[in-house]
Each structure stands twice: as structure tokens, then as C-alpha cells.
Amino acid sequence: MQELEQRPGGVTGPAPAVLAQGVTKRFGGVVALDNVTFSARAGEVTALVGDNGAGKSTLIRCLSGVHSPDEGGLFMNGAPVTFSGPNDARLAGIETVHQNLALADNLDVAANLFLGRELSGGPRSLFRLRKKPMEAKAAELIDEYGIRMPNIKAKVGAMSGGQRQGIAIARAVGWGSEVVLMDEPTAALGVKETGRVLEVVRSLADRGLAVVLISHNIEQVMQVSDFVWVLRGGHMIADLRAENTNTQEVVHYITTGVGLGA
Amino acid sequence: MTPNMTAVAERPSLRGAVAKQGNRYRDYALVAVFATEVLFWTLQSPAFLTLNNLLNIARQASTIGIMAVGMTYVILIAGIDLSVGSLVSFTGMLIASTLIGIDSIIAALAVALGFGAVSGLFSGYLVSRLHVPAFIATLSLMQVYLAGAQLWNDGGPLSVTNSAVLMLGSGYIGPVPVPVVVFAVILLCGHWVLSQSVFGRHVYAIGGNPEAARLAGIPVRRVTLTVYALSGALAGLAALLFVGRLATASPLTGTGLELQVIAAVIVGGCSLFGGKGNLRDTLLGVLVLTMLQNGLTLVGVSGFWQNFATGVAVLLAVLLSGDVLAKMRKKEA
Amino acid sequence: MNSMFQRRTTRLTFAGLTASLSVAVVACSATGPGGSSVKDTSDRQLVIGHSYQDLSSPYFADERKVEKALAAKNGYSYVATQASNNPATQLTDIENLISRKVNLLVIDAIDPNAVVPGIKSANSAGIPVVMLIRKPAGGDYRSLVYLDSIKDGATACSEVAKRLGGKGKVVNLTGPLDILAAKERSTGCTNELKKYPGIEIVASPQTDFTQRDAEQKMTDVLQVHHDVDAVFGGNDDIALGAIRAFTSAGIDPKTKVVIGIDGTQAGLQAVCNGTYTQSLATFPVKEAEIVMDTAAKIHTGKSVQKEVLFPAVPVNADNIKAAVKTAGYPITSCPAAK
Structure with a gap:
């Protein structure tokens, strides 16, 4: 177990919040990830980019406990971890904001924030929901994140894209997570809302979280990220410091597999 | 520094405003329909609003109602159980045979609830683990139970004489028929679980977004099994009540019941796509349809008009429910 | 398994066996029962x-x-x-x-x-x-x-009229009217009862031929008409449902005239019990x-x-014992038998 770690690019520092090392994942005869290494540090926005089918979703699912790697391992803060399901990952402090937000449209904000983790009086009360504490906490989180919500008891399905995104993010962050995986957070949003979400992404990292950002939009990625990792055909072909590269080069990596110049 | 997402949520939602209106409209519509119908039949027949007839309606509504409680849970998770009618017939035969061997209502109750639950677990297993569409799985079981009920006694009925069972189906507690009391208890318990317990919340979540529920760590398979087992067990209980009412178990008792139960749940505003509905509304749906049958008979307009009326009621309910309004909204958006 | 079929000889043998087997099956069925054209059968x-x-x-x-x-x-x-x-x-x-x-x-x-x-x-x-x-x-x-379902309906209801002494209130509980037998029985009955001005058909609810539905409809009818004297049931199950409805409403079915058609075991048992007045049995x-x-x-x-009328035999307390014997039903207790 190493506290200090040699990072590619020649930078040393404390162990990453999450590290996937030598991960291989196969589905039937297809190799989705081949000996992939990826890491994200606390306080940084680490982007994961690549073309469709490159394996981004698979890697994220390995990190969030949906899939188990066939080979290789996961580490958090230097210690090895294994996840047998999404619950384990969440307990370890990894939260995901899915591309489709994974919200139950027919339930209200509090129900969504506490989905799968409902507060209840336990067996003695026949697992009665403790609605007031959940609603209070929901109001608190909404307030803390400044999401404008005229009616907190409304069903989530009736809210705007921005509000729903806000709820999904608040849910991921509000449980005291260390690592937040965000899958295409701006895909369904308009220009103005996108800008705001990117601000949020940056500020999450400033709070000390390790933010992993998947996006197709390289321009956006370059705006907010500290590091950019490129997946291509199941292989991790590059990990770049954002300040040392640009949109053009990243796109070149994605499409051709190589960088620009020396 | 707390991230500020105010601006993210800025755009006021027109969709939200319309949705709110729609939901309110739907809630009031059902109560209005119920009230209008009571008024209508009262005017049509002097026999309608008598205590005797109201208790009669309540009793008739009870057996369908008990099954509708289970069906509500199933439809809430976007499932369906077409086997409940035939299950009532078959379980009835089982109950009658049990009573011939062990003349005890406890034994009959055990068989009724036990077999119903086992049948439900099997349906649930087909649906949740083998991924057989609920429609197919329960339709097949329906055929099996239909045949089973007829084969049981060569197509013939079985007589039942156990006084406790007859009391359960035909007796009274004061002025109130026993089945009504049983229904009330089931309804209240079912309503509490659905609206106040973690399990109930999970049922709604699975109906609303099964993938989100799974990702959130909700035990989707376990909930599905439980829900179908509940539907089966309640059908078994209804079978016992029918046997007690008719003093006979007949392979034909459950004929068409699954459609009546599903119709009641739909008229009560439950969405077939899951996630929307509640037991208070299911109760109203059951009463609306039971009153319809009763009223038409009282007035002497029976026969095919009954089928017609029920069909129209279900159609109206689906049109007025959120589903159609939502689809229309989506088109405009 | 794959390797076996890869060998050419194995494939040929398999094909040959299948072919001969098919020929044998076809040959057998062609000369089997039903395949000959012999006139004297x-x-x-x-x-x-x-x-x-x-x-x-x-x-x-x-x-x-x-x-x-x-x-x-x-x-x-x-x-x-x-x-x-x-x-x-x-x-x-x-x-x-x-x-x-x-x-x-x-x-x-x-x-x-x-x-x-x-x-x-x-x-x-x-x-x-x-x-x-x-x-x-x-x-x-x-x-x-x-x-002759029309005649059966008429015979049943003329018995109803006779037992009512030509005066009273009758409920005609029919089966599903899209089934011809149900419709004809009902028509036969109503036409017969028209002959008696003192008899009124107060309700004619349609049922789905099941006891459950008949019990429900009869109970509803009893809400409106408290003094029904007789019931004509489109089949035994319907009649039994009506009898049950009487019982649940606190009315002794033995004091009413209930007549139906079919002659099933459950029906004859009810005649034996005295609750069912008569079933027109087509055994x-x-x-x-x-x-x-x-x-x-x-x-x-x-x-x-060319044409044989299948008789419907009225079975009531007078001839129930003989009827049970003819039908071959295992009915043991028959208190109402005369």
C-alpha cells in the first residue's frame, strides 16, 4: 500500500481518491476494457473522453459497482476495494449522476433524494417512513445548493431539466461522497443551463471532491477539467494535463489514437 | 464554497404548471364521477339508496375489492395478473376438498392464503427472474387454473357446509356483512403499507423508473415476488369468501373476475405503465363499477348493456387519467 | 456432437435413416384405419x-x-x-x-x-x-x-304458473342471451306466462350462466321486489344461485317456487334437499x-x-328418486323425496 504514488506525467502526490488499475472487462467474446488504468484525485475534475463504444460507460460502471472487473483491481485512497453491487460503491463514497439522471418521475424531491436509503422507524414501526425528517433534509439540501424550487412536494417529473439535474447532483453529493461520477451532465441542457452546470462541476472539485466527468463535448471538458484521460477501443491511450493540451489535440487522440507533434 | 445552482433551475416550467393542473383535475374527476353516479341511481330507482341495498353493494364490492387491492400493487409496478379469476375458481375447489378432509375454517384459510401466495410467487418468479412478460405468464397460469378447476371434480361443483366458512361469506357482524369488514381491514392495511412504509415507497419507485430503483439499491426482484404473492393470496381469500357466500365451490365462480378487477383498478386511475395510483382511488373505482352493475339490474336494464357500460367506464377512465393528457402534452412540447 | 457430424459417412447414414423412417411413417398411415375406401364399414x-x-x-x-x-x-x-x-x-x-x-x-x-x-x-x-x-x-x-328449448322453457313456466295458481310475481333469470339455448328457454317461458294475466314477470336479469352471477343479480332484484313468488332459472346453476340469494336474504327457498332446466347432479341434490322445486332434466x-x-x-x-326429440323430464320431489337412479348420480341423502 503506497501513500505516495508516481503519477504518469511525473507528478507525485497523495493516493488518488479512486484508482482503477489494469482493469479488463469482457462481455461474451467482446473485450470492453483491456488492461485499463485510470485515476481521479480529490479536489480535481478528471475527464474521461472517447468515442462511442470506447468503453467509457463500462469503466464508469466498474467504478460505481454495477460491473465487476474480470482482471485488475480498484483502489480508494490507496486501499483495495471490491464492489459486489452499486450499494457497495455508494457505501464506499462513490456516487454517480447518470446520464438519464435515474430519477423516479412519479415521486417528489425528498423521495428521490432518499431513494433506496429511506429513513424509517425500523422493524418495530413496521418500517414506517419517517417523512418529516426526510423532507426537512431535502429542503436543506435544496437550499444549500440553491436550486429554485417553488414547490418541494411536487413530483420530479414535472420539473425542468435544470431542476432535475440539480436534484440528481444534490443526491450524489449530499450523501457525503468522496467521488462523484458524472455521465454527460450537460447533454440534455440548453446553453445557459450548461454553463451553470459546468460551474457546479468546478465548484464540487473546489469543495474537495474527486469529480469524474464523462463528456462528448471536448470544449466543455477543457473548460473545467484538470486532467483528461482518453479511452479508445477499450484501451487507455492517453492521460493529459489539461493545461498542457488543447481541444484540437484531444480530439486528435480520440479520432486517431495519437497526439499532435512531439 | 457551496455550489450555487439557482441559475441552473431558473427557467420556470410551463410543463410543470400544466402537469399540476392535470393531476388536480384527475383527483377531483373520480370523486365527481362517484358522486354523480350515486345521484343518478338514486333518482333512477327508489330501491338504490336503501340501507339494505347499500350494504348489498358493499358486500358485492368486497370480494372484487379485496382482489383489487392486490391488483393495485401489481399494476403499480407496471405488472398485470390475469390469473386471479381462474385462481379463485381453482382455489375454491381446493378449499372445498380441504373442508371435506379437515372440517375447519383455519385449514380452509391456510389453504386459501397459502396456495394463493405460492401461485403468486410462481408468477413473480416467471416475471422477475425468467423475464417472461407478466401478460404472458399470468395468461398461461389462467388457462392452467381454468383446466385444473374443471378437472378437479370432472367439471362439477363441490358442496360446502362448514358453518364458520358460511358465516364468513354470508354472515353479519351487527348490520354489516362480514366480507365488508374483511375488505375494510385489508384495504386499510394495504393503504397504510402503500403510503406509509418503505416497501410501499419502493413499489412506487419501481413503477416510476425500474432502472433508477435498481441503481438506487432497491431489491426490485424481491419486491416483485412479494407483490405477486400478495395478489395471489388476496385472490385466495376472495375464493374463500365466494365459497362461503355460495355454499359451493364451482369451476365457474371466477369466470371473468380478472377483467372486473382490472377494470376497477383502471377506473380508479391506476396507470398501466406503473408508478401512478393509490388504494383510495381503487376503492372508488370498485364502487363505481359495482354500483353500475347493481343500478342497471335494479332498473331492469340488464344483459349486454352491462358489458357496454363497463367498457365505456373503463375507456373514459383511461382517457381522463393522466396517461392520455401526458401524451398530448408531450406532443405539444 | 459436432465432430460426429463432420464425418461424411455419418451424415449420409443419418440422412438415410431419416428417409426410410419417413417413408415407413407415411406408408403406415396411408394403409391404416380411415385410409381404406371399403364401403362396408x-x-x-x-x-x-x-x-x-x-x-x-x-x-x-x-x-x-x-x-x-x-x-x-x-x-x-x-x-x-x-x-x-x-x-x-x-x-x-x-x-x-x-x-x-x-x-x-x-x-x-x-x-x-x-x-x-x-x-x-x-x-x-x-x-x-x-x-x-x-x-x-x-x-x-x-x-x-x-x-326444443322453447318448449322446455314453456313446460317449465307452465309448471310455475300451475304452482302459483295462475297468480304471482316471477323473476326470469336468464343465461347469456347470445347463447341460443338460453335465449330460447327464456322466450318459451315468457310466451307461456303471457297466457296468465295474474302472473307478472317483475324482472328479467341476464346472467353469465354461473351461480355467482345469478346470486348477485337475484340479490339485487330482491332489493327492489321484496315479494317475489317464483323464479325461472335458465339452467340449474342459475336456479341454485337464486336459491342461495333467497337464503341470504332471510327468505326460506322452500316457500318459493324455483324451476330450472338441466338436471345436473347439484340440481337434483337441491331437489332432494327440498330447496329446488323442479328441474327439467335433460339427462x-x-x-x-x-x-x-x-x-x-x-x-x-x-x-x-331422421329426427328424435330428446325429452326434458320434469324432476321434482315426486319422482326424484327414480330420476337420480336414471341419471346415475351418487346422491345418498334425499329427505324431500316423496
Whole structure:
């Protein structure tokens, strides 16, 4: 177990919040990830980019406990971890904001924030929901994140894209997570809302979280990220410091597999 | 520094405003329909609003109602159980045979609830683990139970004489028929679980977004099994009540019941796509349809008009429910 | 497994075996029973095909049971189909029976018009046809064993009128009116009761032929009409449902006149108990016997009556014991028997 770690690019520092090392994942005869290494540090926005089918979703699912790697391992803060399901990952402090937000449209904000983790009086009360504490906490989180919500008891399905995104993010962050995986957070949003979400992404990292950002939009990625990792055909072909590269080069990596110049 | 997402949520939602209106409209519509119908039949027949007839309606509504409680849970998770009618017939035969061997209502109750639950677990297993569409799985079981009920006694009925069972189906507690009391208890318990317990919340979540529920760590398979087992067990209980009412178990008792139960749940505003509905509304749906049958008979307009009326009621309910309004909204958006 | 088939010789052998097996199967079926064109059929086994309307009713279920037993006793082969009251399904059933090469076809027609193509197909295939219940609108048949449901309804309700002394309130609980037998029984009854000015039919609710539905409808009717004197039930199950409704409403069914049609075991048991006044029994046993007898006659070339009325026998406390014996029902206790 190493506290200090040699990072590619020649930078040393404390162990990453999450590290996937030598991960291989196969589905039937297809190799989705081949000996992939990826890491994200606390306080940084680490982007994961690549073309469709490159394996981004698979890697994220390995990190969030949906899939188990066939080979290789996961580490958090230097210690090895294994996840047998999404619950384990969440307990370890990894939260995901899915591309489709994974919200139950027919339930209200509090129900969504506490989905799968409902507060209840336990067996003695026949697992009665403790609605007031959940609603209070929901109001608190909404307030803390400044999401404008005229009616907190409304069903989530009736809210705007921005509000729903806000709820999904608040849910991921509000449980005291260390690592937040965000899958295409701006895909369904308009220009103005996108800008705001990117601000949020940056500020999450400033709070000390390790933010992993998947996006197709390289321009956006370059705006907010500290590091950019490129997946291509199941292989991790590059990990770049954002300040040392640009949109053009990243796109070149994605499409051709190589960088620009020396 | 707390991230500020105010601006993210800025755009006021027109969709939200319309949705709110729609939901309110739907809630009031059902109560209005119920009230209008009571008024209508009262005017049509002097026999309608008598205590005797109201208790009669309540009793008739009870057996369908008990099954509708289970069906509500199933439809809430976007499932369906077409086997409940035939299950009532078959379980009835089982109950009658049990009573011939062990003349005890406890034994009959055990068989009724036990077999119903086992049948439900099997349906649930087909649906949740083998991924057989609920429609197919329960339709097949329906055929099996239909045949089973007829084969049981060569197509013939079985007589039942156990006084406790007859009391359960035909007796009274004061002025109130026993089945009504049983229904009330089931309804209240079912309503509490659905609206106040973690399990109930999970049922709604699975109906609303099964993938989100799974990702959130909700035990989707376990909930599905439980829900179908509940539907089966309640059908078994209804079978016992029918046997007690008719003093006979007949392979034909459950004929068409699954459609009546599903119709009641739909008229009560439950969405077939899951996630929307509640037991208070299911109760109203059951009463609306039971009153319809009763009223038409009282007035002497029976026969095919009954089928017609029920069909129209279900159609109206689906049109007025959120589903159609939502689809229309989506088109405009 | 794969490696085995990769060898050419194995494949050829397999193909050869399959071919010879197919030829053998075809040859056997071609020369088997039903494949010969011998005119005198008495030395071939009798294969009877019976197309039922619906086997969920106790009446038809009982009939089939007896026919099966009689066929076995006489060494006939017997196959029954049921069409769930769907005329289109019945046509398919008939075609299937013809394909199966029965040499006698018995048909319980759901619809006298819709069944005609089926009869004609049997005619073309040279299979003799025996029709049951009602006369078809066309086609050739050797014998018709028919029920006169209108007459049965009239007979039942004239008994109702007689027992009421020509005065009283009657409920006509019918079966589903899209089933001809139900409709005819109801029509027969209402036409008969029109002759008695003192008798009023206060309600005519339609049921789905089940006891559950009849009990519910009768209970509803009793809300409006508190002093019903008699009930005519479209079948025994309906009558039993009405009896149950009386009991639950605190009315002793023995004080009312309840008359129905069918003669099922449950019905006769109720007559034995004294709660059921009378059932017009068309004993499935009797019908089965007539069918088998007619089949044997046709098969051995003897002549048969073109039209045979299948009698509906009124069964009440006076003759219940004899009726139970005829029907062969295992009824042990019969307190109301006179």
C-alpha cells in the first residue's frame, strides 16, 4: 500500500481518491476494457473522453459497482476495494449522476433524494417512513445548493431539466461522497443551463471532491477539467494535463489514437 | 464554497404548471364521477339508496375489492395478473376438498392464503427472474387454473357446509356483512403499507423508473415476488369468501373476475405503465363499477348493456387519467 | 456432437435413416384405419368424433364422461373437442376431426348457420353426421337429436304458473342471451306466462350462466321486489344461485317456487334437499346413450330416425328418486323425496 504514488506525467502526490488499475472487462467474446488504468484525485475534475463504444460507460460502471472487473483491481485512497453491487460503491463514497439522471418521475424531491436509503422507524414501526425528517433534509439540501424550487412536494417529473439535474447532483453529493461520477451532465441542457452546470462541476472539485466527468463535448471538458484521460477501443491511450493540451489535440487522440507533434 | 445552482433551475416550467393542473383535475374527476353516479341511481330507482341495498353493494364490492387491492400493487409496478379469476375458481375447489378432509375454517384459510401466495410467487418468479412478460405468464397460469378447476371434480361443483366458512361469506357482524369488514381491514392495511412504509415507497419507485430503483439499491426482484404473492393470496381469500357466500365451490365462480378487477383498478386511475395510483382511488373505482352493475339490474336494464357500460367506464377512465393528457402534452412540447 | 457430424459417412447414414423412417411413417398411415375406401364399414373400428359447444358447463361435461365410458365399453375410439361457444372455433374443430379421419361425426351446433360449412365438409369426406340440440340451416345429416328449448322453457313456466295458481310475481333469470339455448328457454317461458294475466314477470336479469352471477343479480332484484313468488332459472346453476340469494336474504327457498332446466347432479341434490322445486332434466346420460346407440346403428348400416326429440323430464320431489337412479348420480341423502 503506497501513500505516495508516481503519477504518469511525473507528478507525485497523495493516493488518488479512486484508482482503477489494469482493469479488463469482457462481455461474451467482446473485450470492453483491456488492461485499463485510470485515476481521479480529490479536489480535481478528471475527464474521461472517447468515442462511442470506447468503453467509457463500462469503466464508469466498474467504478460505481454495477460491473465487476474480470482482471485488475480498484483502489480508494490507496486501499483495495471490491464492489459486489452499486450499494457497495455508494457505501464506499462513490456516487454517480447518470446520464438519464435515474430519477423516479412519479415521486417528489425528498423521495428521490432518499431513494433506496429511506429513513424509517425500523422493524418495530413496521418500517414506517419517517417523512418529516426526510423532507426537512431535502429542503436543506435544496437550499444549500440553491436550486429554485417553488414547490418541494411536487413530483420530479414535472420539473425542468435544470431542476432535475440539480436534484440528481444534490443526491450524489449530499450523501457525503468522496467521488462523484458524472455521465454527460450537460447533454440534455440548453446553453445557459450548461454553463451553470459546468460551474457546479468546478465548484464540487473546489469543495474537495474527486469529480469524474464523462463528456462528448471536448470544449466543455477543457473548460473545467484538470486532467483528461482518453479511452479508445477499450484501451487507455492517453492521460493529459489539461493545461498542457488543447481541444484540437484531444480530439486528435480520440479520432486517431495519437497526439499532435512531439 | 457551496455550489450555487439557482441559475441552473431558473427557467420556470410551463410543463410543470400544466402537469399540476392535470393531476388536480384527475383527483377531483373520480370523486365527481362517484358522486354523480350515486345521484343518478338514486333518482333512477327508489330501491338504490336503501340501507339494505347499500350494504348489498358493499358486500358485492368486497370480494372484487379485496382482489383489487392486490391488483393495485401489481399494476403499480407496471405488472398485470390475469390469473386471479381462474385462481379463485381453482382455489375454491381446493378449499372445498380441504373442508371435506379437515372440517375447519383455519385449514380452509391456510389453504386459501397459502396456495394463493405460492401461485403468486410462481408468477413473480416467471416475471422477475425468467423475464417472461407478466401478460404472458399470468395468461398461461389462467388457462392452467381454468383446466385444473374443471378437472378437479370432472367439471362439477363441490358442496360446502362448514358453518364458520358460511358465516364468513354470508354472515353479519351487527348490520354489516362480514366480507365488508374483511375488505375494510385489508384495504386499510394495504393503504397504510402503500403510503406509509418503505416497501410501499419502493413499489412506487419501481413503477416510476425500474432502472433508477435498481441503481438506487432497491431489491426490485424481491419486491416483485412479494407483490405477486400478495395478489395471489388476496385472490385466495376472495375464493374463500365466494365459497362461503355460495355454499359451493364451482369451476365457474371466477369466470371473468380478472377483467372486473382490472377494470376497477383502471377506473380508479391506476396507470398501466406503473408508478401512478393509490388504494383510495381503487376503492372508488370498485364502487363505481359495482354500483353500475347493481343500478342497471335494479332498473331492469340488464344483459349486454352491462358489458357496454363497463367498457365505456373503463375507456373514459383511461382517457381522463393522466396517461392520455401526458401524451398530448408531450406532443405539444 | 459436432465432430460426429463432420464425418461424411455419418451424415449420409443419418440422412438415410431419416428417409426410410419417413417413408415407413407415411406408408403406415396411408394403409391404416380411415385410409381404406371399403364401403362396408362394420369390420373397421368405429371412431367417433364429437364437437361440443363448450365443456365448461356441467351438463356437457357429464355427457362427455358417459360417452367416453360407453365408447370404451363397446370398443369404439372416441375423441371430443370443445369450442368455448365460439362458432369459428367449432368449424376448426370439425375440420380437425375430419382430418383425424373419424368415421362418425357428432355435432352440438353453436350456431345453426355457421355450422353448415362444417357439415358440408364432412359430407364431402363421406363421413356420416349426427346433429345434436338443434337443426342446422343446411347440409346432410343422418339423424338429429334435438332439444326444443322453447318448449322446455314453456313446460317449465307452465309448471310455475300451475304452482302459483295462475297468480304471482316471477323473476326470469336468464343465461347469456347470445347463447341460443338460453335465449330460447327464456322466450318459451315468457310466451307461456303471457297466457296468465295474474302472473307478472317483475324482472328479467341476464346472467353469465354461473351461480355467482345469478346470486348477485337475484340479490339485487330482491332489493327492489321484496315479494317475489317464483323464479325461472335458465339452467340449474342459475336456479341454485337464486336459491342461495333467497337464503341470504332471510327468505326460506322452500316457500318459493324455483324451476330450472338441466338436471345436473347439484340440481337434483337441491331437489332432494327440498330447496329446488323442479328441474327439467335433460339427462346427459340419456343423451349420451342415444348418441352412442345412433352411432352404432349407422356404423353397422342399420336405419336411424331422421329426427328424435330428446325429452326434458320434469324432476321434482315426486319422482326424484327414480330420476337420480336414471341419471346415475351418487346422491345418498334425499329427505324431500316423496
